[in-house]
Amino acid sequence: MNQAPESLLFKNATALLGGGKYLTHAVVTTDCGKISYIGDKIPENNGKYRVIDCRSGLLMPGFYNIHCHSPMTLFRGIGEDLPLQRWLNEKIYPAEDRLTPESVYTGTKLAAAEMIRGGVVSFSDMYFFCEETAKAVLETGMKANIGRCLVSFDENDTVAGNERFEDAVKLRENYQNAGDGRIKVDMSVHAEYTNKEKFLREVADYTNENDLGMQVHVSETELEHKECIERHGMTPVEFLARTGILTNRATAAHCVWVTDNDMALLSQLGVTVAHNPVSNLKLASGVAPVEKLISAGINVGLGTDGAASNNRLSVIRELQTAALIHKGVTRRADVIDTWRFFDMATENGAKAQGRDDCGKLEIGKKADICLIDIDELNNIPMFDPYSALAFSVDPKDVRMTVCDGRVLYEDGEYKTIDVEKLRHEAKYTIEHYFD
CATH class of the missing domain: 2.30.40.10 (Urease, subunit C, domain 1)
Structure with missing residues (x-):
């Protein structure tokens, strides 16, 4: 652009x-x-x-959308009425196996167009084929913090020779601060339950040595939270903090099931929480204790998650849902001042992305x-x-x-997107890859 x-x-x-x-x-x-x-x-x-x-x-x-998987616009409407683990295993993972760099580019551009229409200027994205995401962002004129999502299922996995990690390093080398700083490259690990401790420690070392941001899913569901305690004798927040993944440059998405001790630890470490109310409701994951997070001094921003679990990428909708849902679950009309949700969608989101010169x-x-x-x-x-x-x-x-x-x-x-061409490309992609 x-x-x-x-x-x-x-x-x-x-x-x-x-x-x-x-x-x-x-x-x-x-x-x-x-x-x-x-x-x-x-x-x-x-x-x-x-x-x-x-x-x-x-x-x-x-607005700032600080948790998104932009190419998942291509999966909008699949896997409805399923809880997270069934949704992932039965619908999303099989669909993702069929993605190509070209389809990720198209899906990202579709996401960008939707977000721009809704007043969003920047988003945080964790996925794969991330160079295609970066190209689409640069063309559309938006900002984005982009992280190659990492997983490790073998106790012996290391970053050396790990193809996904090499993708992340290459992304940083090629796109860090591209577009006059509009692109920021973060590191990203999917979650505690999709990674081994040794690998996480090595990723954390690389992240901290290079002063990068970090994106990670944390305590999204009750099952995830309980199984982590069974595996490690500690919560996901405690485990990820022990590995070095959680720092003042990290954004922890969801945090629906965090404990009081978790919140104290997140506050101490300076971690941002990405609140995704619509996705959490749609997947029946629960409602994050945002009033307690704020009271603990934690920076809270808003995210849409991917379009497959939302099914829209509207930060205004997230703001409005958050402003309502916390009144309902606490049965306190004054639980959170309404203006705070605006700050979550703007200044707090910019802070999460390390963009102190933005958001206000x-x-x-x-x-x-x-x-x-x-x-x-x-x-x-x-x-x-x-x-x-x-x-x-x-x-x-x-x-x-x-x-x-x-x-x-x-x-x-x-002004930066040929929408009619994009509509054609998106429909062609769906018909060609997912028919």
Whole structure:
């Protein structure tokens, strides 16, 4: 993608600043891919800017999806009404055996288009054929933290000569900080139950020596949690911490069944938790104790998981589901302030990805912006913008998505993706590989 950042001027906006704060009648400008001004006056000498009138709009940072398997858009709708282990063993693993680099590229691009339409600017992905994922991300203009998912089933497995590990190293060598930093390469291990301790320790050593992020599934189901205790005499969090996998650069996906001791350990280590409410509900895995995670001082972001277990890649939907479900399971309407879910979807997600210059409407931060139309009937009236986002907004109300100052989507038009061509390629891929 060679499109240059635009100089944009958003006026008459309700700008969400995070932490429950917002500015009405706001003016926000972007220059050279960064936010250059936030205030209530239009700057002088503004002739270089393209002006966007946000009179009926919520202006906010773009969203972060910090747990995803983007190529699994190709499996959307297979394996319905199954718990996790049957879903994996009976449906997903056999389908994944038929994937090719070309199909992973198409699946990723389909995922990117869906996310861009919903205001997402960056996602964290763990899968395979990751160079194809990186290529698709670079073409679409998004950001992504990409990790080659690693497994080891033999006690004697080492990273030396391990083909998957070699893929991960090659990915780092070829794509780290590609696209002016839009691509970050993480390491990724699937889970405790799909890896042996010796291998995990070696992966952790490589990860920490090279200052890389880590993505891993943790305590997604009760069965996973209990069987780990039977195998090792400790929980998945305790086991993964012992191997060195969990550090302040790690994102632990799910954490549905974590204990109080687990939460204290996650907080001590500085681990981020990726909360995936829709996937956890759909697979009947449970509901993560997010109010306790927050109280423990843990950074919590939002993820969609793969489209096969969701079946959408909408961070707005995750935000809204999370904002509702925790009220229900705790029977406390005030259990978590509504604005916190916005922070999970934006600033907390950027922090999880190691993108401290992103995730917030703030001068000097990257110009990652989502504009939502609040003139739709479902949004009228709007007394509180954070409440509107959590309970009223439809994901299709997104009017504009901007990443690093480049417009990726605006008023129904994709700027970096030929959507009709993508539809054809996705349908062809399904018919060719999965018929």
